[in-house]
Amino acid sequence: MFKLVHKDKSTKARLGKLTTAHGEINTPVFMPVGTQGTIKALSNEEVKVCGAEIILGNAYHLYLRPGLDIIRKAGGLHKFMGWDRPILTDSGGYQVFSLAKLRKLSEEGAEFSSHIDGSKHFLSPEGAIGIQMTLGSDIMMTLDECVHYPAAKDYVGQSLALTTRWARRSKDHFLLATNDQRPTTKGQLLFGIVQGGAYLDLRKKSAEELIAIGFDGYAIGGVSVGEPEELIHEISSYAASLLPDDKPKYLMGLGTPPDILEAISNGIDMFDCVVPTRNGRNGQAFTWNGELQLRNASYKEDFRPIDETCSCYACKNHTRAYIRHLFNTEEILGLRLVSLHNVHFYVKLIELSRESITSGRFAEFRENFNNSYKKQKELQ
Amino acid sequence: MFKLVHKDKSTKARLGKLTTAHGEINTPVFMPVGTQGTIKALSNEEVKVCGAEIILGNAYHLYLRPGLDIIRKAGGLHKFMGWDRPILTDSGGYQVFSLAKLRKLSEEGAEFSSHIDGSKHFLSPEGAIGIQMTLGSDIMMTLDECVHYPAAKDYVGQSLALTTRWARRSKDHFLLATNDQRPTTKGQLLFGIVQGGAYLDLRKKSAEELIAIGFDGYAIGGVSVGEPEELIHEISSYAASLLPDDKPKYLMGLGTPPDILEAISNGIDMFDCVVPTRNGRNGQAFTWNGELQLRNASYKEDFRPIDETCSCYACKNHTRAYIRHLFNTEEILGLRLVSLHNVHFYVKLIELSRESITSGRFAEFRENFNNSYKKQKELQ
Numbered sequence: 001m002f003k004l005v006h007k008d009k010s011t012k013a014r015l016g017k018l019t020t021a022h023g024e025i026n027t028p029v030f031m032p033v034g035t036q037g038t039i040k041a042l043s044n045e046e047v048k049v050c051g052a053e054i055i056l057g058n059a060y061h062l063y064l065r066p067g068l069d070i071i072r073k074a075g076g077l078h079k080f081m082g083w084d085r086p087i088l089t090d091s092g093g094y095q096v097f098s099l100a101k102l103r104k105l106s107e108e109g110a111e112f113s114s115h116i117d118g119s120k121h122f123l124s125p126e127g128a129i130g131i132q133m134t135l136g137s138d139i140m141m142t143l144d145e146c147v148h149y150p151a152a153k154d155y156v157g158q159s160l161a162l163t164t165r166w167a168r169r170s171k172d173h174f175l176l177a178t179n180d181q182r183p184t185t186k187g188q189l190l191f192g193i194v195q196g197g198a199y200l201d202l203r204k205k206s207a208e209e210l211i212a213i214g215f216d217g218y219a220i221g222g223v224s225v226g227e228p229e230e231l232i233h234e235i236s237s238y239a240a241s242l243l244p245d246d247k248p249k250y251l252m253g254l255g256t257p258p259d260i261l262e263a264i265s266n267g268i269d270m271f272d273c274v275v276p277t278r279n280g281r282n283g284q285a286f287t288w289n290g291e292l293q294l295r296n297a298s299y300k301e302d303f304r305p306i307d308e309t310c311s312c313y314a315c316k317n318h319t320r321a322y323i324r325h326l327f328n329t330e331e332i333l334g335l336r337l338v339s340l341h342n343v344h345f346y347v348k349l350i351e352l353s354r355e356s357i358t359s360g361r362f363a364e365f366r367e368n369f370n371n372s373y374k375k376q377k378e379l380q
Numbered sequence: 381m382f383k384l385v386h387k388d389k390s391t392k393a394r395l396g397k398l399t400t401a402h403g404e405i406n407t408p409v410f411m412p413v414g415t416q417g418t419i420k421a422l423s424n425e426e427v428k429v430c431g432a433e434i435i436l437g438n439a440y441h442l443y444l445r446p447g448l449d450i451i452r453k454a455g456g457l458h459k460f461m462g463w464d465r466p467i468l469t470d471s472g473g474y475q476v477f478s479l480a481k482l483r484k485l486s487e488e489g490a491e492f493s494s495h496i497d498g499s500k501h502f503l504s505p506e507g508a509i510g511i512q513m514t515l516g517s518d519i520m521m522t523l524d525e526c527v528h529y530p531a532a533k534d535y536v537g538q539s540l541a542l543t544t545r546w547a548r549r550s551k552d553h554f555l556l557a558t559n560d561q562r563p564t565t566k567g568q569l570l571f572g573i574v575q576g577g578a579y580l581d582l583r584k585k586s587a588e589e590l591i592a593i594g595f596d597g598y599a600i601g602g603v604s605v606g607e608p609e610e611l612i613h614e615i616s617s618y619a620a621s622l623l624p625d626d627k628p629k630y631l632m633g634l635g636t637p638p639d640i641l642e643a644i645s646n647g648i649d650m651f652d653c654v655v656p657t658r659n660g661r662n663g664q665a666f667t668w669n670g671e672l673q674l675r676n677a678s679y680k681e682d683f684r685p686i687d688e689t690c691s692c693y694a695c696k697n698h699t700r701a702y703i704r705h706l707f708n709t710e711e712i713l714g715l716r717l718v719s720l721h722n723v724h725f726y727v728k729l730i731e732l733s734r735e736s737i738t739s740g741r742f743a744e745f746r747e748n749f750n751n752s753y754k755k756q757k758e759l760q
Contacts, residue, residue: 037705041712044697066680066705073681074701082697300446301453317424317462321454325417325446332421332712 001189001216002248010363012240012267015354018217018248020054020086020138021187022078027248027269028357030260030350031056031088032343033277036065037081040277041332041339044083050312050344051351054085054138056272059131060092060099063121064114068134076136076184088272089137091128093144093193094221094252105145107162125166126173129190133177136184141219142170144193149226156197163195164209171213189216191250194239198227203235207242217248220268224253232259237266257286257349258373261366264353271350276342281335283327286345290373292320294338299324312344313337381569381596382628390743392620392647395734398597398628400434400466400518401567402458407628407649410640410730411436411468412723413657416445417461420657421712421719424463430692430724431731434465434518436652439511440472440479443501444494448514456516456564468652469517471508473524473573474601474632485525487542505546506553509570513557516564521599522550524573529606536577543575544589551593569596571630574619578607583615587622597628600648604633612639617646637666637729638753641746644733651730656722661715663707666725670753672700674718679704686717692724693717 006015016027032039032047035058039047047055057077062068066080074080077087096102100112100121109124125143132140144163147156174190192215196202210218220239223232232254240249240263250270251263260271276286283295287307292299294306305315306323314323314337326334349369356365386395396407412419412427415438419427427435437457442448446460454460457467473490476482480492480501489504505523512520524543527536554570572595576582590598600619603612612634620629620643630650631643640651656666663675667687672679674686685695686703694703694717706714729749736745 036709036711037702038711038713041716043693043713043716045693061709065709066701070681070701070705074683074699080699080702080705082699082702301450303454313423313425319454319460321446321450322417322460322462325450325460329416329441329445331416331418332716333418333423336421336423336712336716 002246004245006357008357008362009360011265013264013353013357013362014245014267014269015357016248016269018269020189021185022084022086022138023053025053025086026354028264028350028353029053029270030346031270031272032346033272033274034081034083034087035274036061037077039339039343041281041336042277042343044081046313046340047343048085050340051347052085052343055083055087057087057089057135057137058092058095059089059128059135060095060123062089062135063092063131064116068131072134076134078136078184086138087135088139088270089132089135089141090252091132091141091143092123093128093141094146096123097146107165109143110145125169129170129173129177133188137188138185139189139191139217140174142167142190142192142215144195144221146222146225147195147197149198149231151197153199153202156195156199156202160195160197160202160206163193164206167192167210167215168213171215191215191217191219191248193219193221193252194243195222196239197222198231198235200235200238203239204242207239211244215247217250217270218243219250219252219270221252223251224255233262233266236263236268240267257346258370260346260349261353261369264350265362265366273346276346277339280339280342283323283334283338285338286342288369288372289375294320294323294334295327296324306338306341307345310341310344310348312341314341382626384625386737388645388737388742389740391645393644393733393737393742394625394647394649395737396628396649398649400569401565402464402466402518403433405433405466406734408644408730408733409433409650410726411650411652412726413652413654414461414463414467415654416441417457419723421661421716422657422723424461426693426720427723428465430720431727432465432723435463435467437467437469437515437517438472438475439469439508439515440475440503442469442515443472443511444496448511452514456514458516458564466518467515468519468650469512469515469521470632471512471521471523472503473508473521474526476503477526487545489523490525505549509550509553509557513568517568518565519569519571519597520554521571522547522573522595524575524601526602526605527575527577529578529611531577533579533582536575536579536582540575540577540582540586543573544586547572547590547595548593551595571595571597571599571628573599573601573632574623575602576619577602578611578615580615580618583619584622587619591624595627597630597650598623599630599632599650601632603631604635609639613642613646616643616648620647637726638750640726640729641733641749644730645742645746653726656726657719660719660722663703663714663718665718666722668749668752669755674700674703674714675707676704686721687725690721690724690728692721694721
């Protein structure tokens with residue numbers, strides 16, 4: 001299912017191909033986030049034109065709305081939302097512990113109240129797999145407990161032990177499930193999630209135990225949950241080094257463009273992040289020369305595109321001055337254009353990273369990018 | 381500039397071609413409304429794919445934001461917003477009398493306070509032409525006073541007299557203006573606006589006086605300002621009958637799909653209306669079988685497209701159930717899809733009207749449409 005194609009010489013960057021039920025993905029890959037069955041503000045067509053090979057959906061949100069019954073009747077999430085390329089779904093673990101009101105955590109699972117209407121629900125590891133089977137995602141994630149930083153080692157250790165037991169139950173449930181329980185997508189993949197907070201020995205323990213259970217890929221979770229930036233990369237780099245080279249390595253929820261390049265250099269293959277769309281809706285654009293806040297009055301008469309080197313619809317057709325006007329007058333097209341540009345930028349950044357790994361120039365590519373990206377203040 | 385191509389035998393419907401500085405328009409025509417330099421929630425590309433031949437901009441809004449200085453520097457409204465087909469701009473009269481706080485109306489013009497920041501401005505007939513020259517719109521409208529229904533005849537008569545004097549001043553200013561004052565669009569057209577409220581004799585007086593001044597086209601204004609629906613069509617039909625056949629006739633701000641077909645049968649050539657986009661943002665879709673409110677729970681499991689006969693992106697790719705989910709979760713794509721569908725529907729409705737006029741079956745087309753449209757309650 002995963003084929004390691006090439007390893008960089010001067011860094012740990014790698015090229016791979018991951019085969020899923022809805023097609024092949026080239027790694028490293030960026031997955032735009034479609035929490036509720038839509039990449040916010042964008043159409044599927046736009047996301048495809050950006051070059052996205054896979055998107056992310058969220059089991060917690062889709063379970064609550066529209067609910068599994070409707071998605072089952074639609075024939076799975078792909079058909080419901082009209083997206084025919086691969087989808088990875090998050091298990092809902094992160095949302096239960098961050099968004100919903102957690103009522104009771106037990107060996108069995110998590111009882112929580114919906115953040116929408118307060119209704120009570122229970123999510124077990126088996127339930128999370130069941131939900132994702134109904135969604136028909138190509139890549140399912142195990143249910144985990146996500147601990148925020150900082151946390152005492154005792155607590156993180158106990159939490160990790162529970163997460164590992166849940167991972168084993170998830171795998172067991174996955175193996176027992178018949179194809180009848182996977183109505184829309186045969187050949188779903190299951191990824192485990194390495195936890196352990198900022199404690200490297202616990203990360204090691206987590207990785208080893210998950211590898212012993214055996215998954216189609218491994219995610220590094222519980223990063224960017226409040227810890228200092230250096231620590232994010234120390235943890236994720238270390239965790240990545242423990243994971244088998246013949247499986248995809250997915251760093252959950254990160255990050256800024258320089259973050260992503262650093263993680264690629266540490267051997268990470270897969271990324272998802274809300275930053276391009278969330279920040280896009282607020283007028284923040286990512287460019288090869290750094291970040292622009294397009295709401296700023298300084299762009300009132302700036303008739304250049306967001307990024308002169310960019311080939312996205314926004315840059316080919318519109319100016320900073322126009323987009324600034326759209327934000328200033330609260331017109332929806334403004335946040336559409338910047339979201340589109342940002343998703344295009346993130347996908348392109350990783351596409352060019354792949355090219356530079358192929359040609360053995362990734363370290364140079366990354367250095368040039370970082371120099372240019374950080375020079376923004378002087379240039380704008 | 382306007383060529384009457386064909387007249388229907390059984391109704392007053394007509395086919396025409398209006399030549400503007402940015403190309404030819406086939407009439408009858410529907411103009412999507414781009415108040416602030418964008419058709420709300422849609423991209424230019426989407427509006428073009430819908431088949432829109434011309435859009436509407438609003439001098440009042442664009443004068444306030446982004447302001448004329450920025451649009452002048454951008455090279456006119458077309459370049460500022462990246463739209464290369466014709467644009468008609470409203471003079472701002474309607475907005476000054478309905479949206480802004482009117483401070484003082486005099487022979488000279490209207491003093492008003494901005495609805496955005498309360499700042500004071502003065503708009504004269506010459507000023508309104510000057511603004512529209514800077515915008516570089518293909519079709520400019522004269523400044524008029526728009527009286528709401530009901531209003532006493534004395535008041536409407538006095539208002540009309542002022543509007544007519546303003547129309548004369550607008551024409552004079554237009555004739556005197558050099559090409560230097562029309563920096564971006566040579567060969568702009570100027571339309572007069574027939575007023576007179578619900579008093580047919582005043583409408584007649586208005587039409588005759590405007591014809592004596594002479595304009596490139598004539599609009600019927602001050603309809604759908606509170607009067608009963610029958611009266612709208614009585615007034616506009618009567619006014620249209622007074623206007624010369626060799627000039628385009630534009631009914632401002634109307635209306636529902638049956639309204640538009642009735643107006644076409646009364647000889648109207650041009651329409652603009654916020655209904656397809658405004659109602660679209662609220663989940664109301666127009667179809668050949670009537671109107672749907674897609675927020676309704678009844679569409680939760682309705683996996684049909686909005687309209688099975690429609691070829692727009694929303695109908696080709698998405699279901700009512702998915703769009704209902706998008707509205708339910710406040711996702712921007714929902715209002716995008718319904719706005720897109722509605723603009724496509726309006727443009728298509730008039731396109732098919734044109735075809736039926738060509739083939740001499742307009743009365744039949746309209747009857748069939750109305751029957752099918754009004755049957756909605758039984759079908760949905």
